[in-house]
Amino acid sequence: FHDFLGTPKWRKNHLTYRIVNYTQDLPREAVDSAIEKALRVWEEVSTLTFSRMHEGEADIMISFAVREHGDFYPFDGPGKSLAHAYPPGPGFYGDVHFDDDEKWTEDTSGTNLFLVAAHELGHSLGLFHSDDPEALMYPLYSSFRDLTQFRLSQDDVDGIQSLYGPPPTSPDTPVVPTESSPLESKIPAACDPALSFDAVSTLRGEILFFKDRYLWRKLHWKPQPEFHLISTFWPSLPSDLDAAYEVISKDTVFIFKGNKFWALRGSEVQAGYPKSIHTLGLPPAIQKIDAAVSDKEKKKTYFFTGDKYWRFDEKRQSMEQGFPRLIADDFPGVDGKVDAVVQSFGFFYFFSGSTQLEFDPNARMVTHIFKSNSWLLC
């Protein structure tokens, strides 16, 4: 791998990006997703994290253009030069330009946007071209046969880690802002036997365990959970959450605190949120909930508060009649205050303090009892 002359690099771990305009070749969501996925490639092997801006000057401004587009490096029509990017720095440095004379596609039938974006973002982060033909930073475009098998080469990983270091591996060393926050609170320890969670939710195949200002991120392909500040991914979200659940069919995670809730799509807080929890059909007397979980198969979402629960029909988008009901009546064995619930492999996992109950909804019984932190390799 090579870096740019003088090794320009970002002097901070959290970077912002903005998608300034779009190609007509793909739906906007597809462009958003390709860029997000390309950023995640570098996020997962370094200390870097990214969040999106919708206006103003971001560190990395991403745009599509043809021919001469104002930076004295005109594009050249279809083929040949596909895109270019600038090394870290202010203004147009760090920016990525895609040649919109290319045919951008989600697969490899045309020029795959994710692949080219991941390469160009390597430049935005400070990597120059590599002469390793297996590396993502090799200058010639080659479409992988099976994009799902995409992996950074060791050359790429060595390159980015030479600039920013590896991701935090120990659960006790979160990526925290360099200046200490006046509200500095104790950092929760993953293997504290008394550990309890504020909320637990899936997110695109991962599981997030929220606690105070922090979250553990459990990736299914990585045994060691990552530990981050919630604000690293969602700067506008509060800490000390009440509940969280994912509606997989909508690719959206809903976050609850007090009488408000937010909708997240990846690292993006959806516009128009927070909303009042009463818009879901919860009665006015309910000012907060303890936990929530959405059943992927039945398309039903459960809201738990105290010893009662409500059920929301995701298809009809309305709360069902006949609720609240007692938790103990329909979830025998689940008693005490529910802190969080998550669905995994068809089971509901109820977290109450430092205890976790595995509940089989078909057998309507608790099948196992674990420590709450059993997911965190303790």
Next chain:
Amino acid sequence: YPLNGAAKEEDLDDLDFPQRYLEYYYNLGKDTKQVYRSKDNGPVIKKTQEMQKFLGLEVTGKLDLDTLEMMRKPRCGVPDVGQ
């Protein structure tokens, strides 16, 4: 180049393509303009070898078909050497 029929405008353009490629991506000085059509092409051979080495080709210093094919592949617009 195989001489099969009248050169099209694009083909004429092609004659300059290697020169432009080396100028843009490998820092070949612009003062070596049109050198492909003159005898003294030392700097270009050197640059061609540098490119072949970087791209993982056999280093011949000549614009053989493999090299030309590689140069025609879609690629990133950032240079490979220099800034």
